[in-house]
Amino acid sequence: MxxxxxxxxxxxxxxxxxxxxxxxxxxxxxxxxxxxxxxSRPLYTSPPQSLSTLIILGSGGHTAEMINLLSVLQKDKFTPRVYIAAWTDNMSLQKARVLEESLVDQTGAQKVKVPTQFMQIYRSREVGQSYLTSVGTTLLAMAHATWLMIKIRPQVILCNGPGTCIPLCVAAFLFKVVGIRWSSIFYVESIARVRRLSLSGLLLYKLGISDQFYVQWPQLQKKYPRAHYVGCLM
Amino acid sequence: MEETDESGYPKRTVFVTVGTTCFDALVRAVDTKEVKEELSRRGYTHLLIQMGRGSYIPTKSIGDGSLAVDYFTFSSSIAEYLKSASLVISHAGSGSIFETLRLGKPLIVVVNEDLMDNHQSELAEELAERKHLFCARPQTLHQTIAGMDLESLIPYPPGDARPVAKLINRFLGFPED
The missing domain is CATH 1.20.5 (Single alpha-helices involved in coiled-coils or other helix-helix interfaces)
Structure with missing residues (x-):
């Protein structure tokens, strides 16, 4: 026995x-x-007062499209706001600052309870960087993105295509899985993408990381049926 | 009102822009005899090239009956150059494209075939199909200029971010307006 x-x-x-x-x-x-x-479905049963919002900026055309979107969103609903751009990109945050300053002029500075923040993030891969070294830098970018996400813990994430949005959105998604913070992730594919999604867009779409996925051309919507066609932002 | 040059002739400028990129193939293409002759023939008097990070230096010319050519590398704002241009020849970056279309200027977009991930041609080709601009390659630029009918261009309707804002608001439960 x-x-x-x-x-x-x-x-x-x-x-x-x-x-x-x-x-x-x-x-x-x-x-x-x-x-x-x-x-993929609405989160709130009664309209929330306001939601903390993270806006991920990319270079050139990406930022112009995001600024166009921000200009029509009700700023008192999407507040406080945090902007993030790549470490090597100073232009985009500058444009965001100009937009935010114009808002302060309109509403009066005293109404702003929590100030808007501007942050920068390491890029996972610079243009022309070798794939071998980019393994290390990707890990670094992922760690940095997680750290930033711990600090920000936004309720809403708006992004439109730069590669920097991937580590941030993945970190936000992991936070949802673990239960740290539930962020609604909105992705607007760039107007430059007419027939094929960008790599960032494809990843977020295929992995189901974005809550809502928008495209600016009808051809793309046909190819990716879960996307919403919203017409041109520019 | 049309601008005039020193001698009182109407000034019709072709503005070439490569943005912050390096696009020698385009600068070289507009600097060829065929393209310059074609532009002259179509009544353009000045050619101004924003050459960005490229290394090919075009030949300057004061004109004197033929096309006057000048160039510079960068400018903090190309808006003024776009505004005073009669024709814009641009790289395929969406920023330059929409800035030009918003000003209602005739536009030829030249696609850089040397770029690795050439998704930029998608936008130029789509907008060309919708007759908002002409799309060319560096080696076919002179044919595009020779064959283009500016009357056939359709003004680009300004974009609208309200539909996407509406969907975001609806999803979050905010009032839509």
Whole structure:
């Protein structure tokens, strides 16, 4: 009998570990599926007062499109606001500052309760960087994005295509899975993408990370049916 | 009112812009005899090239009956140059394209075929199909200029961010307006 018990004990130890792993894996999978499913539908039953908003800026045309979108959003609803651009990109934050200053002029500075913040993030890959070194820089960018996301914990994320939005959106998605913060992620594909999505867009679409995915050309909507066609922003 | 040069002739400027890119193939193409002759033939008097980070230096010319050519590398604002131009020849960046279209200037977009991920041609080709601009390659630029009918261009309707704002508001439960 003793021999039998001992034998069983040695068998059940790895069995327990395996069972635990299977259960953990199942729970995480179910949670991820739930988060993706829950993300695609409205979150609030009664209209919220205001939502903290993270705006991810990219160079050139991306920023111009984002500024166009921001100019029609009700700023008192999307507040406080945080802008993030790549470390190497000073132009975009400058444009955001100009926009924010024009808002202060309109509403009067005393109405701004929490000041708008401007931040910069390491880029996962500079143009022309080798793929070998970009493994390291991607990890660095991911760590930096997670750190920034811990600090910001936005309720709304607006992004439109620069590569910098990937580590930030992935971090935000992980926070949703873990239950730290639920962010609604809105992605607007750039107007420059007529027939194919950008790599950032494709990743967010395929992985189901974005809550709402918008495209500016009808051809793209046909190809990616979960996307919403919104016409040209520019 | 049309601008005039020193001698009182109407000034019709072609403004070439490569933005912040390096696009020697375009600068070289507008500097060719065929393109300059074609522009002259179509009544343009001045050619102004914003050459960006490129290394090819076009030949300056004061004109004297033929096309006057001048160039510079960068300017903090190209808006003034776009405004005073009669024709714009641009790289395919969306910033330059929409800035020019908003001003209602005739536009030829030249696609840079040397770019690795050449998604930029998508936008230029789509807008050309919708007759808002002409789309060319560096080596076909002179044919495009020779064959273009400026009357056939359709003004670009300004974009509207309200539909996407409406969807975002609806999703978040904010009142839509």
């Amino acid at each position: 003793d021999w039998g018990n001992g034998y069983c004990f040695f068998l059940t130890l790895p069995n327990l570990t395996i069972s635990f792993l299977i259960i953990a894996f199942t729970v995480i999978t179910i949670r991820i599926v739930y988060v993706i499913h829950r993300s």
